[in-house]
Amino acid sequence: MNYGQIAVDAANGFQQSVNAGLLQAWSNSLKINNTNDKDCPRVAFLGLCEDGFVAGVPKGNYIQKSSVSVIKQKAIDIRNIIMNNNPPSIPTRTKTLIWKQVGGTGQDQGVIDVVYTLFNNGMLL
Numbered sequence: 001m002n003y004g005q006i007a008v009d010a011a012n013g014f015q016q017s018v019n020a021g022l023l024q025a026w027s028n029s030l031k032i033n034n035t036n037d038k039d040c041p042r043v044a045f046l047g048l049c050e051d052g053f054v055a056g057v058p059k060g061n062y063i064q065k066s067s068v069s070v071i072k073q074k075a076i077d078i079r080n081i082i083m084n085n086n087p088p089s090i091p092t093r094t095k096t097l098i099w100k101q102v103g104g105t106g107q108d109q110g111v112i113d114v115v116y117t118l119f120n121n122g123m124l125l
Contacts, residue, residue, distance in 0.1 A: 003041035003110035004117020006033055007054075010045065011123055015056040022049060022062050040071050041110035047072025048118070053079055055123040071111060077102040078115045079124060090116055 009029035014022050026045065030037055043063060045054075052059040053076070063072065078098060082088055091098055099108040118124040 002113050002117060003035075003038065003045075004113035004115075004120075006030060006035060006041065007045040007114045007118055008121045008123060009033065011049075011054050011057055011118070022046065022057065022060070038110060039068065040108070041114045043068045043071040044075035044111040044114040045118075047075050048079060048115070048124070051076060053125050054118060055125055074099075074102045074104055074108075075111055075115055078112060079119075082115065082119050082124065088119070090119065 006026070006029045009032065010022070010026040013028055014025035023046070026042055027037070046062040047069075048054050049057040050060060050062050050072070063069075081091055081098065081101070085091070093101075095108060095112045098112060104111075115124065
């Protein structure tokens with residue numbers, strides 16, 4: 001499953017439900033899509049939301065652990081790469097090169113998919 005679609009569904013679910021918190025919207029999206037939770041894509045999504053980079057989601061404190069801030073920062077750095085293109089666009093470089101550019105090692109674990117899919121759905125600010 002593309003964790004980017006989970007992020008889009010969670011943002012939409014959050015916007016449509018007055019009572020659901022953002023983390024609950026993420027959990028609901030996982031259940032609907034029959035997907036297991038993974039820290040990296042969840043933190044990427046919540047981190048972008050915290051700083052007001054996801055349409056329809058207000059800035060706020062959505063991440064409980066400060067130890068995951070490195071993943072949040074990588075998601076923001078990837079967002080900045082996209083938004084600094086004129087016009088904003090997905091880079092033509094491979095995901096592996098983008099991940100290395102933001103200081104990532106190993107696999108990106110769905111972080112890039114979250115950022116790219118939010119952008120492709122017009123939800124990345």
